[in-house]
Amino acid sequence: MIRPNDRITTPQAAVILANILLGVGILTLPRYLADTMKTPDGWITVILGGILAFAFGLIMVRLSQRFPGKTFFEYSQIIAGKWMGKLLNLVLIVYFVLFAGFEVRDMSEIINYLFLEKTPKEFTILVFMCVAVYLTAGGINAIARLFEFILPISILIIITSYSLSLRLFELENLRPVLGMGIGPIFKGLPETWRAFAGIETMLFVTAYMSRPEKAGKALLAGVGISVFIYLVTLIVVLGGIPFEQVATLTWPAISIVRSYEITGFFLERYESLLIVIRLIQVFTGFVMYHYIAALGLSITLKKTYNRYIYIVLPVIFMIAMYPKSINQVKALGDVVSGIFLGIIALVAPILLIITVLRKKSYVQN
Template sequence: MKLQSEEGFISDRDIMIAVISNIIGLLTLTLPRLLAANTNSSDGWLAIVLGGGIVSFFAYIVSKIASSFPNQSFFSYASYLVSKPLAVFFTLMFTLQYLAIASFQVREISVLAHQYLFDQTPREVIALAFLLVVIYAVSGSHAAIFRLNVLFLPIIIGGLLILILLPLGFIRTENLLPVFQTDIKGYLKATYSSITSFMGFGIVLFYIALVKSPENTPKMAVRGVLVITFLNLLLYIVCIGVLGNLTTENLFFPSFDLSRTVDIPGGFFQRFDSILFVVWTMIIFTTALMAFDIAVMTLMMVFEKLKKIKVIFTLSPILFFISMLPKDYLELTKVSSVMSSFIVIYLVIVTILLGVAYKIKGGNQNA
């Protein structure tokens, strides 16, 4: 079964950009805190490198399997590889997973905006306003989503590079040294946290069907992961170097707070947090947008007669309701931890099962 797409095909480069946009996500804001909590000094850099390497391997495997079934939906090639009933289960689980991811993004943007900018505005109002924009974007074509990714990415990368470069003169070497002071248990926990922050590569399973000639897509997906690995590494080192391990560990959004703690003559960096908020809104928007789009897409794979707009309007209230369930930020953090663990475990299981089935069956039935 071919994936029908009225808006045509996308390129390998679009997949790489989508992977970068989706992985950056909200966890880039919190990753330095998660690493600092499990490591000493600046030892978290090793966890980022290991996590990026492991995820690059899985991204290649996932992309390689999907690219072997050109222009076919996940449900189509999964049905061939592991049987239709199991494919239905996998697909619906992905629907729930990406609906939860979109809900988490909606809630987090409301928390971030309420904490740093709109402290007098109810979180529910902020979340609803953000969700309405996401709904509008998802109602369009897949091509429009990828055009938004292409449009936003230079701004996002530019904002991150400014955040990394401006505080370089304020780095204190005593915050970075000595190295290799963390025990094995700490490294394992930190590496696991690093891996969870890279799980956005899973979108390749679904969007690769829109690539006309996906032969080079696995390499592009890996490049996307490596780009984010490099950016996360730089951002982590700057956070630790400027703020220190202990301070970073006790900040909810250390990457964002970095822009508020460095004082540069002229006042530009004092207000850079406002500019950075715009950048992070773009990041969270693209992540929520693709997550909700995949939730809609996967549901329509199983129930082919459903109309897209009806699915969107049915899932939207559910998404908003889920986003409002956590009572406070502490509970939201716990939910995020559980959700991240589920995403990692589930994606690894699906990848292994599809990989084994692919090896046994010898690839595409049309090859």
Template sequence: MLLRSKEDRITTVQTIYLVSSTIIAVGILTLPRVLAEEVGTPDMWISIILGGILSLLTGFLVISLALRHPRRTFFDFSRQLVGKGAGSILSIIFIWYAILLGSFEIRSMGEVTQFYLLESTPIEPLMISMLWVGTYVVTGGINPIARLFELLAPITFIIFFLVIIMGVKLFNTENLLPVLGQGFIPVLKGIAPTFLTNSGIEFMMIWTAFMKEPQKAKKVIFWGIGLPISLYLTAIVIIIGALSLNGTSVETWPLITLIQQYEYRGILFERFESFLLIVWLIQIFATYVICHYIASLGLSQLFGKKLTPFVLIVLPFLYLTALFPQSINDVFTMGDMIGYYSLVVSIAFPVLLLGAARLKGERKGERHETN
């Protein structure tokens, strides 16, 4: 199904914000603790850099596939390359991945909001409120979503950087030393936890079809990944420098703990954790909206129907999946699973489809020579 409507076109800047907003989500709060546990040395920041490089390479792989099929989404060109049956199976796996990721964001939002802001409120109404607001946004289609992100993303990124950098007053350089004191192996162990935080690159197999200037997709990958990685790197360095490795590993949400420990008097805000959580909720909402939209779009293209009915069909799946984890540890386990799932969607799928495209091209060439 070719995307011909001019109303569905999004700019390069909007696409950058779609990618970066998807990546900056739950990970900004959880990644420092997970890396501290996995790496076990202060060299976690090196793992962030290596994970970012891997994400860039993955992004270029994804767009190399998407650019071969102008104005077509993954749900369309996958069936074209490997056949309707196999392509539909790949599409269903992709849709389920989007539902899982969206559910994870919704559940994490509920957990953090309940723990820090609304302790006596059950988690169910917290999730339902965001689901219904998100459903309203998603029914408008890609253009309103992209415009909303273009408005909110710059504000949230700036606030994130400012709030994190203000923690430098607690920073102690000695907490980052020695560099590579236990060699490079611990650093390599820290790459795997970055898979979840970098989830969202695979959605470029959808966004490229909507871009007004798809030839600028490489620019989208560079900035869409570069901005979140810069934010993660800054956060990791300051958190380790302020809380130390041991302090980071025992905190469920290290970034919030850091912000609770510093205070600036004489300005509008003296305590910043609630302010940060509000901004963070916007990013969680952004990631959830993207996942809801992509799952709904995939179903609508598979069945050749309008988007709106599938937005409502996907809604209960998001909610019930979000309720499935029984504890916060189950939520973290779910996140780890999604991280590895993202490797299948962002690396295995493009490699498979690029191979199919090459074989298909060779067969066409063979038939042409025979004729």
């Protein structure tokens, strides 16, 4: 059961979700969409992807609201039975451990490429893990308070950085709208889905809300913030750089910000701030996935939560170090995305249908 001091407010739930979603694709989404779609219509795909993410997120919220004070790891065993529920729990635990490993390796790749070329990846990964352990030990309330501090600063820096780059913006780069029809829009949806990986955390965040009946509003706010930032990113990048060039850039958002500098000001290159914000956002996702994986093991095995904070760390570290190249890191991301699609498209909807059809069986739970 949820302890009283573990409760979070509706704004905190929205902030947790927004932070996690923003950490996934803010630097790379423009490149993926430009390369996949071959048109400048990626911003339309982001809007459609946001609507779908909200729809599937709402399914998860409605499922969780039927079991107040219980996370997915608890009510899965009520719905599907003890052993099938434990199996579903194991699938989600593996998913979150894999995602945590991917996130922390992604952070180390950026740091090594842009800042600390000769620093071993093992060192940067271990540093992030040590900070994450300290934070997750405080529970979701401590995590929410940190996320509340991070999000406004992140949005301010992102919007300011993009605003300084608007001198490159040309509306013609975004035309013609739907010049190749709606085909590319749907072709780009799988890539957009990657940017909304993290929506599944509503299966757990809802249980901690002091007012779970408002989880839908938290979901709308969290998805809305991420859609807004992704939309601004796509428009600024594709409006400043033709989509053919965007498809060839590693981090298009950094490239567009790097084009502007204020000579003589105390900070002349604003892309450094954008990179730091991206790292912080990825870190928030890693912390949350680490927390949920440890929570899942403690609930499923009925053991103390704190011990699993440390037990999952070696596994996450091995997963993070397993890829030998940047291409293998991307392949790990593809695996995580595949599991994510299975969770939102199959697991949550099926469990919700079962609870609706057998509603009377769960009234006492």
